[in-house]
Amino acid sequence: MAIQPPHVEDTSAMPAGGINAPQTSVIPKLRTRDLNFYYGSFQALHNIGIDIASRKITAFIGPSGCGKSTFLRTMNRMNETVRGTRYDGQILLDGEDIRKMDVTGVRRRVGMVFQKSNPFPKTIFENVAYGLRINGAKKATIAETVQRSLERAALWTEIKDKLHKPASALSGGQQQRLCIARALAVEPEVLLLDEPCSALDPVATLKIEELLFQIKETTTIVIVTHNMQQAARLADHTGFFLMGKLIEFNDTRAIFQNPKKKETEDYVTGRFG
């Protein structure tokens, strides 16, 4: 059951009577086809087919254990580091199967921010510079890129005087923005965020949401959240996962105001048991 996305390049592939979606000619950045994912014998994802629009914010919502984080982690092949996992189907980045690409290349192009901020035990500067160093950036450009990344993550003005202090000295919200800066430094084309605000207070959350709005000018953003208000505020498109299936995927407004499926309606209205 491949749910056709809001944006498709070839309408011929769209099933008759597909989900009501706006027809635009934006080429999808990421698409999956018949994606099944297994932890050992447990199937965590069932036939996920989705097109993720370039330079938009796409949010995935759903109850705990519904597979939304698993799905996110397949898109930069992070799940391959977990033993006993396998998947079939296709994940295409700009039309190219990421399984056939070099894994480090995929992860450099598809960055990731995790649920819990995880700065390295290094200085603030070195945290952001690390990705540049391993990807062979020229020494002369590193300082400049670090500053630009910290600016994009709305952290520069707060920490520009303590670049060489340990990252652990920052507050929780600052650490998470540092992790975003670290991910942005290597200039990924896609940024995956796995419940990035779940451990943050409302003010820190708001700051991160604001900066995601800025980043989407240049970067495709996919965010997993268990906060429905956040999805409604942020996302252009929203997908609802339940029991490893993508139940519905559409414009965010449609998902929240006019859901097509009963399960979606139950969940977004809070009737979900």
Place this chain on the structure above:
Amino acid sequence: MAATTSTVLDRAPEPRARGFWRRLRAGEEIAYLIALSAATLVLLIVGLLVYQLWISSTLSIHAFGFSFLTGSTWDPNAGQFGALPFIYGTCVTSALALLIAVPLGVGASIFLAELAPPNASNVMTFLIELLAAVPSVIYGLLGIFVLVPLIHTYLAPFLTATFGFLPLFQGTFYGVSFLSAGIILSIMVAPFIISVSREVLYAVPTDQREAALALGATKWEATWDIVIPNARTGIMGSIFLALARALGETMAVTMVIGNTPAISASLYSPGYSIAAVIANEFTEATGNLYLSSLIFLGLVLFGLTIVINAVARILILVTQQKGAA
């Protein structure tokens, strides 16, 4: 106003009412006292140990003083006692042991924790930990009957041919030597480094690895740049443990070091270590000065262990990566 004050006064005694006796009944004070006495006992034992060593070695301390440490003659018949050859032997064999065991042990622990499949890792770790349980006399026998012939046939000719220009590898290898003792010690201490370092590496949060991988790091880059710095303090701890064992190891060293109180730059020469001389000569120590000097050696070994540990700890603090929490 008055009401407020009286409320405050009413409340004030409350913490005292929930004081010692109540907490004692709740078990809190008892637990505290038990833990405290256990901790105090350890300190007390260490203190008594030093005191007893000091008292028993006063005779030697008065006779030789500081020159005990710098004297290189050990002649019980002439009543001449100098500890330098033993200090030298202990330091050289321990340094050699760490030189071999640290890269080996840390490398093996990285393999076991990061690269090997978990089942294989558990089996291998079990076998490696068995090595730590082998009695040291067995290691001594292994040294005499297996290791020394191997060194004699293969390693020593190779070292002489390759590094013969260094004073370390000049002379003739007869078997018992600093080299043999260092190698057997390295085999004995490596399991400590491997098993502790593996646990420490396991304890590094997965999200640290994932953060590095998500930036496009290879598995090796993530391990070397991120996981190991995270585990640094713990790995150092495992090396201290190994060092402490190497400094104090008696039996195996005695069997292969040669038991000759001599200082030689060549690792092929026989030597002696502090622990070995105490074990060998204690039963035949005639005369109070002889006995007192052996006990003084024990005090020196104790001091040496403390000094080396302190230096190593300072080294860690100084070289501590900037930014580490």
